[in-house]
Amino acid sequence: MIEMEGVVRRGEITEIVGPLSSGRTSLFVSCLREVTAGGGMAALVDADGAFDPSSAARAGVALARVLWVRGDGRRDAGLRATDVLVRCPGFTLVAFDFGELPPRLSLTAAFRLKLAVRRSDVALVLIGSRRIAGAGASLALATERDGVEWGGPTTRPTRLARLHTRLSVVRGRGAPVAPEQRSWCA
């Protein structure tokens, strides 16, 4: 089933949804790391311009292989930019991070996007607070915060140590998959 981080597959649309601080961006960045480490090119359409290159670099992302398109908050422009990128063959991964304000995506547009993704053989990842692609997405994953670990030499914590995420399949490719837990080091 699995291609990138056990989540993303080329030629398909994958949605990663969840509230803030649930680990959805960390999950996406781990996919980004795998793509760029393997020599592939990735593109990120960032509707709010929230991507943090320094923490992505710490995660192991080769930033030189990432085309970062910063939006000014306009979701429609972000969708159009995503459409341009998925029609440019050669990218391994194209992502659209729309943050907390999901754009309106009609089912027709979602299926058109799905067709373009299949033709270009690119993995399209949609990241946000809720799903927008409907049946156009082959896989939808929900992230949920499962715990936070704090660290420090004394009882009073001095640093955020780890975030635990529960990963569940909302819309799957086949048989239901049991929830999985992941941990992210701060």
Place this chain on the structure above:
Amino acid sequence: MPYACARVPFFAAAAAERAEPTLREHAVAIVVGAPPATRVVEANAVAREQGVMPAMTETEARARWSRLVTRPASVDLVEAAHAALLEAALGVSPRIEDGGAGIVYSDIRGLERLFGDHAHIAARLARAAHAVGLPARVAVATTCTVARMATWRRSARVTIVSPAEQAAWLAEMPLDALELEPELAATFRTWGVRTVGEVAALPRPGLAERLGEGGVRAHDLAHGRDREPFRAYTPPPFWMEALGLDWELESLESLARVLAVVLERLCVRLRTAAVTADALSLDLTLASGRHDERTIQLAYPLHDPAPLLTLITLDLEAHPPGAAVTRVAVSAHTVTARASQANLWQPPTPALRDLAGAVARLARLVGPENVGSPILIDSHRPDAFTLRPFHPSDGDGVGEGRGAVEADVPARAQLVMRRLRPPRAVAVQTVDERPVRMEWGGWHRIVQCAGPWRVSGQWWEQPWARDEWDVACGDGTLCRLARDHVTGAWLLDAVYD
């Protein structure tokens, strides 16, 4: 030492036919002057068959052939066609000489091993000229002069003059083949001289005495001697193609259609000479008399008209010209096309041509300053990065194999942040100097906080210092708070996600 000469007959008419290929089937005359004093300066072969000749008035020419098509003389078209002819010749031989309007000489020494005998080389040169829309006659001889005279013959497309038969061949050529000044040619005719051979037979001292330098020159030409050494042509860095219009282009759609024609001609020239353009200069002459000049740097050298037209159109849509357009000139800065080979161990990357078009579209959507590849700046200042143009081949480790890439990047499940740019000023309540409540779309209770981590830098230039806190709000959101020591403000820097 063999030379080839390519000549495009009736060059001004051929240049017009190159711009409008449908004219080739018609009798075409190039005219100058305003009616009723319009005069024919050039006519194509079809028009000449109908009796239309240069120096006629347009009225007289139309009396000879009522279906005559006339076009105004255009310096732009002639210059572009001549440049195209030179570039076509460069595609066959690296040493060429500009022989004037519609004529080019090629040094074909050593090309036999590449292309075959002289007939094959001449045919290749003719095909190259034809590819750029110019029907050329080509001749090969031992000197440029003889080759040039051989192209004067109207019947043959390719003529080979061997050294053995050169003298006999020259002797039969009519006097007009020497292309002398009209006064000099008239003098020879009054002497009863009708062929090149008869000029060659005249005594050289006598010619010099009676006709001066012109007579000596005619004698040298009649013997097939080159009077000047071969001057190799160096192509200019910019190749220009232009089109002047009799009407005004007011909409971008109509301008795009004209640009498509101009770019098609330009790209044929680039392809013929096996070069690509890495920058385009667009010069639009406006109806107001002003010029709209712009330069478009290409992310990847191209010689395909479709993506070039897309890039120019996108630029024109972003910055439309200030008035209607009456003339279009496109110049391409040329570079040698180089093929690149993909890496066997890496996934395919976007074709640079496709990528250039996609990046241009993205730049139009969100602005060019928002498209690129992030680079971290060597600084302790938070969120220190810059964007550079995205170019896959410049990626660190790209093309060095999968192993080399993976060695550079640690495998780690890293918790990443979502930055707020610029950091949002928030109100924070503290107890014992530790944040306990934060105002961010309503007051949030801070249930856990870790810190502070003091960071500072650039005391010598723009000093900054701040205390950073990782906090967990009551709704579970994990944030990075910072207290700026310079301003004393609390900033919401990022959200962990």
